[in-house]
Amino acid sequence: MNAEPTDGPTDETDPQPSTGASAGHRLSAALTVGSRVVVRYRLAEGAGAGATDFLGELVARDEDFLVVDTRSERVKLIRADVIAAKDVPPPASRRGHAHERISADDLEKLMAKGWEALDRGGLGDWVLRASEGFTGRANSALVVGDPSLPVDKAVDFVEKWYSDRGRPTIFQVHGERGFVVEELPVAAALLERGYTLGGGRADWQRVLIMTGLSAAVPPLTEASAPVTADAELKMDWLLAYGQQRSIVPGATEAVLTGSDGQLFLSVSEPDSGRIIAITRMAIHPGWAGIFGLWVHPDHRREGLASTLVSAVAMVARENNMPAIYLQVSADNTDGVAFWEALGFAVHHEYTYLSRPNA
Ligand SMILES: CC(C)(COP(=O)(O)OP(=O)(O)OC[C@H]1O[C@@H](n2cnc3c(N)ncnc32)[C@H](O)[C@@H]1OP(=O)(O)O)[C@@H](O)C(=O)NCCC(=O)NCCS
Incomplete structure (x- = not known):
């Protein structure tokens, strides 16, 4: 079989840094803002250890700096002192094998990256997606984590986002197998506003993530x-x-x-x-x-x-x-x-x- 992934998981140690003043790590396209990354970083001269690792979400990058939100702090790293950087999988949040440990929220966010919408917005952790109506996933608001607003205000915001684009508002909500949709506060608020489960489509009623x-x-x-x-x-x-x-x-x-x-x-x-x-x-x-x-x-x-x-x-x-x-x-x-x-x-x-x- 002839198989060559275009942009697989990266291990981006640059063995021959480019010449010039800023001879740091060459970032690949895969290290996109929003990715979970690990960055091996050269410590200032004279420090006891030569290098340390920062693990967290890449929240910004430019020619000179990487900004990473680690569990404890936001760090601004000088590109010239980055020895290596690579994407890493979402963290384990439950027991089990590699395919079981990830949380439902993290898996949803990962899957959204595997099927990227053309037009994307955010509201706190929620991901707003529009793609001229091609597929439910790429044309719905992904309800994950905290929208950073009370539920009713968050729903108003999302409805406006879709109405500005001339698209119907569709929400994607998830839970454990067999979850009772009405028990999710967002779903309850939507049902109250006249939304229906599956929007009348049998194949949208329940989608299994296997x-x-x-x-x-x-x-x-x-x-x-x-x-x-x-x-x-x-x-x-x-x-x-x-x-x-x-x-x-x-x-x-x-x-x-x-x-x-x-x-x-x-x-x-x-x-x-x-x-x-x-x-x-x-x-x-x-x-x-x-x-x-x-x-x-x-x-x-x-x-x-x-x-x-x-x-x-x-x-x-x-x-x-x-x-x-x-x-x-x-x-x-x-x-x-x-x-x-x-x-x-x-x-x-x-x-x-x-x-x-x-
Ligand atoms: C689902 C689908 C992809 C299966 O393709 P396929 O080439 O027929 O599958 P395989 O021949 O490799 O089947 C492997 C095994 O899966 C199971 N299986 C496949 N189709 C099945 C069916 N219709 N009913 C029950 N078991 C089935 C069987 O155990 C089968 O082994 P067997 O034939 O020795 O009994 C095909 O039916 C399809 O294209 N469906 C429409 C699109 C779709 O539903 N895609 C999957 C969405 S993720």
Whole structure:
């Protein structure tokens, strides 16, 4: 298989600093503001230890400085004294294996980066997303953490944000498996305002976030169908994608290619060369995301989806990504059965709330 992640987890030690006054660490595009990073930093001359590490969220960066919010303080680091820096996975917040330890909020934020909206805003921790109507995820307010305003004011703010863009307001709220939506204060406030669960769509009522270990996915074998993996979005892949969902020209391509790293995988029919199975892999520090897994109806139960997931897991293992996530509508019984057969389990679930006519 031909697989080369565009922008995988970085380990960005610069062995040959550039010449010039500021010969510090060369930042990669992957170290984006909002990422969780670890920075190895040269201490001032004369200090006992030569270097120290700062772990936290990268909140700002420019030519001269990195600003990192660590657990205890905000630090402003001089780029010239940065020895190395890399993205790291979200912290562990519960017991279990790599795919179980992450909190639901952190996984939601990670998944939003695997499916980046074209237009993004923030309200405290909430993430506001709009992408010309292409997919619920990329066109909804992600309710995570604290919006920094009382709930009613926060909802007013979000409604205005969407109305300014001529888009319906849709909220995405999540909880443990089987959570009672009405018990979430935000959801209760929305229901009070006339929002409905799933906005009238069966596939929006309950979406399962399932996770698994890349090491637990069976490897590709000699008998596996050949898989093509491409860092670029090609027209044939997009046409196959269009067989399973509506495409919004421009917005679809932008969302599909909008993450820090992604691969487009496919299997083609040997005789015709026509693509009959696809998936998109999003690449994060420590995590791989699977989006848009689809097999042509004439070729189901031939092991093609399993082959694509084995290929994703292989790339994940080779690139230090022990955990894999995906999202599947709870009403997609075929899809859920497929993931369960591969050993994936529900991490948490979410639902959309919108006005009935949204
Ligand atoms: C779900 C889907 C991707 C499965 O593709 P596939 O190539 O048929 O899957 P595989 O042949 O690799 O199936 C592997 C195993 O998964 C399970 N499985 C797959 N489809 C199943 C179904 N419809 N019902 C029950 N179990 C199923 C079985 O255990 C199967 O092994 P088996 O055939 O030896 O019994 C395919 O049905 C599809 O494209 N559906 C529409 C899009 C979709 O739902 N995508 C998933 C959303 S995340």
